[in-house]
Amino acid sequence: MTNMFSNNQSINKSLDHLFTLIKDQNDKINQLRKPQPNLSIENHNQVKKLEQCRGVPSFYNYLKTGNGNGPFLELADGSVKYDMINGIGINLLGYSHPIYIQSHLESALKDSMICGNLLPDHSYLSFCNQILENINQSKLEHFWFATAGSLANDNALKILWTKTHPKTRLITFEKTFAGRTIAGQNITWNKKYKENLPELIDVDYVPGPSDAKTAAQITIHSLEKLIEKNGNIYSAFLIELIQGEAGFIFGDSQYYQQVLTWAKQHGIYIWIDEIQTFARTTELFAFQMFNLHDLVDIVTIGKALQICGTFYTHELNPKAGVLGGTFAASYSSLLVANRSLNFLLNNNIYGTKGLIQEIHNHFIENFNRLQKKYGEQVIPYFGGVGLMISFEVGDSSYELTWKFLNQLFDNGVIAFSAGQKPARIRFLPSLMTTLSHIKEVFDIIEKTLSEIIIKDK
Ligand SMILES: Cc1ncc(COP(=O)(O)O)c(C=O)c1O
Known part of the structure; x- marks a missing residue:
């Protein structure tokens, strides 16, 4: 095994030995x-x-x-x-x-357990660099780590709201799941997850993808009715391209192209929640598989590489102070994220x-x-x-x-x-x-x- 950090031969030999024992x-x-x-x-x-x-x-x-x-x-x-x-x-x-x-073994060589946002190291930087390179066909230019998918979604919301102020209202599909923070549970469709919680976020739900040939028209018709009723008071359209908690409900490229283009034409930002889809479809990002590079403004990831975070465009980059937080990720997670990404992109996975x-x-x-x-x-x-x-x-x-x-x-x-x-x-x-x-x-x-x-x- 090649160690990223240590020049000390006896540490490297011991790590090799331990690696073999644990693997065996x-x-x-x-x-x-x-x-x-x-x-x-x-x-x-x-x-x-x-x-x-x-x-x-x-x-x-x-x-x-x-x-x-x-x-x-x-x-x-x-x-x-x-x-x-x-x-x-x-x-x-x-x-x-x-x-x-x-x-895991190599992260023991680090001086502490968790990498803080105020203490970034090379593994923090190299993950950001590597992953942003992979999405350079889109307008996504920035990435901020979060310690949970739900917190990546919270950051997305803050980024959007600071840009679209005073518009805060959201649109999402019926059956959306958006995580477990107060914002996430507010946005989530399933009422069972938010019983007696105050409704702090204004969300409108529209019918999502379905097997109907007219699915895009049905969604767009509902979107138009919303604008007719409320005026264009919308900050963003949150979309899970493959609805995870709903049992993997999804549309095709054409469906998403039409619906997302409608939102763009109305000046509504496109927020894609890839917390469950990231790295699991036939492209690294589901938005790449559905060919939506030009349409996405903000994307959240989690789970698969053991790190979470939010991608956003230069246009949405908020002023310093909006994003923060003590922890970014554990050092072992950062190493896993870097190496998994290399592995995924270089082994005929997609x-x-x-x-x-x-x-x-x-x-x-x-x-x-x-x-x-x-x-x-x-x-x-x-x-x-x-x-x-x-x-x-x-x-x-x-x-x-x-x-x-x-x-x-x-x-x-x-x-x-x-x-x-x-x-x-x-x-x-x-x-x-x-x-x-x-x-x-x-x-x-x-x-x-x-x-x-x-x-x-
Ligand atoms: C689509 C989606 N969004 C958000 C989340 C929340 O992520 P986390 O559980 O890491 O906070 C999940 C988790 O299952 C998810 O599937």
Whole structure:
């Protein structure tokens, strides 16, 4: 392994040695394992304690051990499972990827744990440089780190509002999810997430992408009605190009071109939330895949590279003082972000023949096969883009979906739900998901279908 920092030979040798030991240990986690009865009781007690600490029930009955390998995750009950959701999309490269191990080890050579915005170093600078170069076809020229996707969105909002003052009203699609800050929850469509919270931000929702051939006209008609009713008091149009929490609902290039062009013509800034889509579609950014380079004004990212932040144009660059904050990211995250970006851009990951599309195709072929075998009553829907894949089972109700998810978990696959009506099962698999992993995951899906869905028919 090549260390970015140390010229000290004995430190480098020790790091190499540790790297090999850690990698060897995790490499052994390479197949499913059932829970062990003695560890299961302890795991259960720990989960109960955690529930008490957090004051809410856990979705699943587990803590993880911290060991994993590719799609495999070791849990505290001794089991090893396929993790098809990996913490809602954190580990794009798969558990214990050499880049992760190496970055962790090297960050121990740093003088502290977290890089502050007032203490930027070379890893901070090189990430900004590298990523801004990748989007030089757009007008995005600046990047500011944030410690969560929600905070990247808050920064986007501040940047927009300082520019469009006194216009603060936003437009977004129905079913938008914008994060967990007060602003994020205000903007989010799902009322369940904002019960009794004051409505501090004025947001209008319009119908988003749908399968209808007239989807763009429907959206634009609603936009026009808004302007007719309220006048043009809008600061920005916030768009999730592939609506994550809604279950991966998306339009095509033409749809977005038409809708975004309408907004541009009305002087409304285009804010793209790529917190879930970033690095997971067939281009590094979903706006690149949909060919929207000329139309985007502000873009937020998170999750996949373990750092978060906001891109903005020169026109939107706010005065000093608007953006700030103590922390930018941990040093290990900054190293991961730099190296992941290099890895992603230099290994045939993107494009219609890249690895992401290949993994996607394998999932879709298998869903096709299962739907043909069991019918649309058993699998009414499957789809998605790149490494964002979702499907529905049975009546697509939230209750049945979670019954299925819990059984899927017991059978060895961790996934998560998205959306309510319909509820979908959501996969955000890592890049290290091979054909043989996919085959085994589908064997488990099929088993679970027979236990939960087909049995009930
Ligand atoms: C589209 C979208 N926006 C914002 C967020 C919030 O990001 P974070 O959870 O990192 O604050 C998420 C997280 O799931 C998301 O999917």
